[in-house]
Amino acid sequence: MTLRFDIPAVPDLHDAALAACLQHKIDQKTKPLGSLGRLEALALQLGLILGSETPELRAPQMLVCAGDHGLAARGVSAFPSDVTWQMVENFLAGGACVSVLARQHGIALSVVDCGVRHDFAPRENLLNFKVAPGTADALSGPAMTVEQCAQALNNGLRIVQGLPGNALLLGEMGIGNTSAASLLLARLGGLDIADCTGAGTGLDVAAVVRKTEVLREVLLKHPQAQAPLDALAAFGGFEIATLAGAVLQAAAERRVIVVDGFIASAAVLVAARLAPAVLQRCVFAHRSGERGHALLLAQLQAQPLLDLGLRLGEGSGAALAWPLLVSACAVLREMASFESAGVSEKST
Amino acid sequence: MTLRFDIPAVPDLHDAALAACLQHKIDQKTKPLGSLGRLEALALQLGLILGSETPELRAPQMLVCAGDHGLAARGVSAFPSDVTWQMVENFLAGGACVSVLARQHGIALSVVDCGVRHDFAPRENLLNFKVAPGTADALSGPAMTVEQCAQALNNGLRIVQGLPGNALLLGEMGIGNTSAASLLLARLGGLDIADCTGAGTGLDVAAVVRKTEVLREVLLKHPQAQAPLDALAAFGGFEIATLAGAVLQAAAERRVIVVDGFIASAAVLVAARLAPAVLQRCVFAHRSGERGHALLLAQLQAQPLLDLGLRLGEGSGAALAWPLLVSACAVLREMASFESAGVSEKST
Numbered sequence: 001m002t003l004r005f006d007i008p009a010v011p012d013l014h015d016a017a018l019a020a021c022l023q024h025k026i027d028q029k030t031k032p033l034g035s036l037g038r039l040e041a042l043a044l045q046l047g048l049i050l051g052s053e054t055p056e057l058r059a060p061q062m063l064v065c066a067g068d069h070g071l072a073a074r075g076v077s078a079f080p081s082d083v084t085w086q087m088v089e090n091f092l093a094g095g096a097c098v099s100v101l102a103r104q105h106g107i108a109l110s111v112v113d114c115g116v117r118h119d120f121a122p123r124e125n126l127l128n129f130k131v132a133p134g135t136a137d138a139l140s141g142p143a144m145t146v147e148q149c150a151q152a153l154n155n156g157l158r159i160v161q162g163l164p165g166n167a168l169l170l171g172e173m174g175i176g177n178t179s180a181a182s183l184l185l186a187r188l189g190g191l192d193i194a195d196c197t198g199a200g201t202g203l204d205v206a207a208v209v210r211k212t213e214v215l216r217e218v219l220l221k222h223p224q225a226q227a228p229l230d231a232l233a234a235f236g237g238f239e240i241a242t243l244a245g246a247v248l249q250a251a252a253e254r255r256v257i258v259v260d261g262f263i264a265s266a267a268v269l270v271a272a273r274l275a276p277a278v279l280q281r282c283v284f285a286h287r288s289g290e291r292g293h294a295l296l297l298a299q300l301q302a303q304p305l306l307d308l309g310l311r312l313g314e315g316s317g318a319a320l321a322w323p324l325l326v327s328a329c330a331v332l333r334e335m336a337s338f339e340s341a342g343v344s345e346k347s348t
Numbered sequence: 349m350t351l352r353f354d355i356p357a358v359p360d361l362h363d364a365a366l367a368a369c370l371q372h373k374i375d376q377k378t379k380p381l382g383s384l385g386r387l388e389a390l391a392l393q394l395g396l397i398l399g400s401e402t403p404e405l406r407a408p409q410m411l412v413c414a415g416d417h418g419l420a421a422r423g424v425s426a427f428p429s430d431v432t433w434q435m436v437e438n439f440l441a442g443g444a445c446v447s448v449l450a451r452q453h454g455i456a457l458s459v460v461d462c463g464v465r466h467d468f469a470p471r472e473n474l475l476n477f478k479v480a481p482g483t484a485d486a487l488s489g490p491a492m493t494v495e496q497c498a499q500a501l502n503n504g505l506r507i508v509q510g511l512p513g514n515a516l517l518l519g520e521m522g523i524g525n526t527s528a529a530s531l532l533l534a535r536l537g538g539l540d541i542a543d544c545t546g547a548g549t550g551l552d553v554a555a556v557v558r559k560t561e562v563l564r565e566v567l568l569k570h571p572q573a574q575a576p577l578d579a580l581a582a583f584g585g586f587e588i589a590t591l592a593g594a595v596l597q598a599a600a601e602r603r604v605i606v607v608d609g610f611i612a613s614a615a616v617l618v619a620a621r622l623a624p625a626v627l628q629r630c631v632f633a634h635r636s637g638e639r640g641h642a643l644l645l646a647q648l649q650a651q652p653l654l655d656l657g658l659r660l661g662e663g664s665g666a667a668l669a670w671p672l673l674v675s676a677c678a679v680l681r682e683m684a685s686f687e688s689a690g691v692s693e694k695s696t
Contacts, residue, residue, distance in 0.1 A: 029445070030443065030444055031660050032659070035637075036658050036664070038656040039656060079380075082692050086376065089690070090689040093689065094682075095682070095683060095688065095689050096684065096689075097378075097683055100675075100678050100682045103678075104674060104678050105677060200380075201383070202381055202382075219406045228490045289385055306654070306657070307655060308385045310383065311383045312380065320675055323668075325666055326453060327449055329442055329450075334448045336438055341441065341443050342432070342434060342445065343438060344549060344632060346427055347426075
């Protein structure tokens with residue numbers, strides 16, 4: 001049975017003329033050449049994504065995709081699965097970290113029930129795209145059927161089609177989802193699962209060893225799941241598949257994609273294996289403290305903006321990095337040039 | 349002749365009860381223990397500085413202190429001295445990087461003429477605390493007389509006394525001032541000047557070698573300038589001395605001090621040698637791309653928030669890091685606890 005999912009077209013953003021224009025504009029700003037470091041590369045990237053010498057970020061959307069994992073019953077997480085739905089309530093009530101940060105920065109927050117094992121009362125900002133109440137146990141069979149995987153991916157496309165603005169921030173919640181991310185990294189990156197597996201929400205050393213052994217067994221259970229979507233279906237979860245779809249659609253629409261930590265990066269890994277040019281649209285917010293994220297970033301050849309030892313997920317790192325993107329655009333739009341400000345240039 | 353400057357009293361902030369309260373509060377937030385990484389340490393520090401379990405940053409003030417350097421005539425900078433006053437005009441007109449970023453974050457910006465070689469027309473947001481039109485050439489004699497040095501330090505105290513709010517961001521402008529900062533670091537840190545000297549606004553390798561040789565001669569010229577204020581007077585500049593005074597006063601008033609890059613850190617080095625407890629109030633915004641800054645941060649045992657290869661100065665790095673401080677306070681004030689949100693705690 002083949003997975004029915006049409007990958008959106010994600011064209012290459014290469015535009016040598018615009019890139020040269022942007023670089024010249026950055027170099028003419030009243031500052032020593034290159035002195036804004038990484039912020040200059042970010043300004044160039046944002047200009048290219050938004051196709052403008054004066055890029056402006058509008059109506060940023062934080063999408064917190066939530067789902068449960070059958071594998072959680074195998075003791076791979078320090079927290080019980082009920083925390084997934086409890087945190088969804090916390091996001092909606094405004095008390096979670098990502099809620100606080102989204103409020104600070106004027107980022108609209110939508111929570112997506114991609115497959116939480118709980119019945120939610122309808123609420124503003126809660127999008128119901130539940131595929132099933134949690135994935136199946138990946139140690140017994142595939143986490144998702146191919147139909148479920150296609151449904152979650154297509155949900156991601158549809159969700160983004162309905163969102164305003166030109167920037168998407170990726171967030172997630174799902175007890176057990178570092179396991180799914182580690183499995184995807186190990187399989188798609190061809191890496192040893194031990195190098196990809198970390199403490200998640202706070203396992204001790206012995207528990208990480210047990211988690212690693214469970215994940216090693218899961219990989220052995222699915223030797224045929226080598227292609228990106230086969231691996232995604234085998235390992236889950238619904239929130240990662242929905243995010244992967246959202247990334248593809250956002251990229252196709254030329255939105256700026258702000259990638260959070262380990263789980264969000266795993267969704268990007270899947271999307272990038274299907275359409276490599278999505279990476280041109282991705283700004284990597286931070287290097288997570290979760291073991292495996294550095295390797296995952298290396299797979300994506302990504303340079304994250306922040307390195308603060310965050311390992312919370314939810315989109316919290318993406319929200320923390322957000323003002324840097326706003327700054328990069330503001331520098332392009334508002335800073336004076338040597339000429340306009342009447343400032344002398346470097347003596348040579 | 350002794351320098352007449354009364355160091356403000358900067359008491360130790362140690363408060364074990366408040367620290368324990370803050371840590372407990374942070375640990376009870378709905379997130380895995382420690383999962384906000386450096387942001388948690390920042391929240392704790394801000395709570396201790398502001399003496400509150402619910403710290404709130406009010407009316408942040410960016411102080412851009414400007415001054416010229418006699419040593420600039422020795423070819424230690426890639427830009428001519430006129431750029432100092434031209435950039436002051438750019439700050440005031442709103443076109444400089446720090447102007448753009450301060451506007452983005454609602455940070456009030458004051459530019460201080462500490463000793464620029466130019467006569468400015470009076471302007472709103474331009475504070476006239478000019479000691480002299482530029483320091484003397486440190487290769488011929490001391491950059492400042494002891495009276496001038498005391499005057500600049502006292503200016504720093506007075507400026508901060510007149511500012512509202514509870515947070516001070518340190519910015520500066522002065523062609524030649526990486527030389528002064530390198531000299532202060534080498535002398536007060538007991539380091540080789542070659543390790544402390546970098547490209548500044550953009551010298552090439554050969555020019556950095558020449559700059560290093562000039563600075564080595566300056567150090568030899570002032571063997572007696574070993575104490576912090578003696579070194580400050582010998583090497584300058586007016587903006588660094590004014591900033592050092594501002595840091596001491598802000599620390600005495602228990603304001604949060606946001607330290608920008610190499611020059612601002614050199615001012616903090618002088619202040620910390622006079623009153624070590626100022627460091628408890630300092631948040632180091634970023635590790636600059638300027639050679640010497642990593643060593644200077646090590647002298648101060650400082651862990652900066654950002655590492656983006658910035659080397660612009662002006663306070664631009666402090667402004668870029670500012671939203672992280674706002675986030676740390678918001679997390680303390682607004683995030684729910686496991687109990688208040690009804691979220692299950694870690695299984696043990």
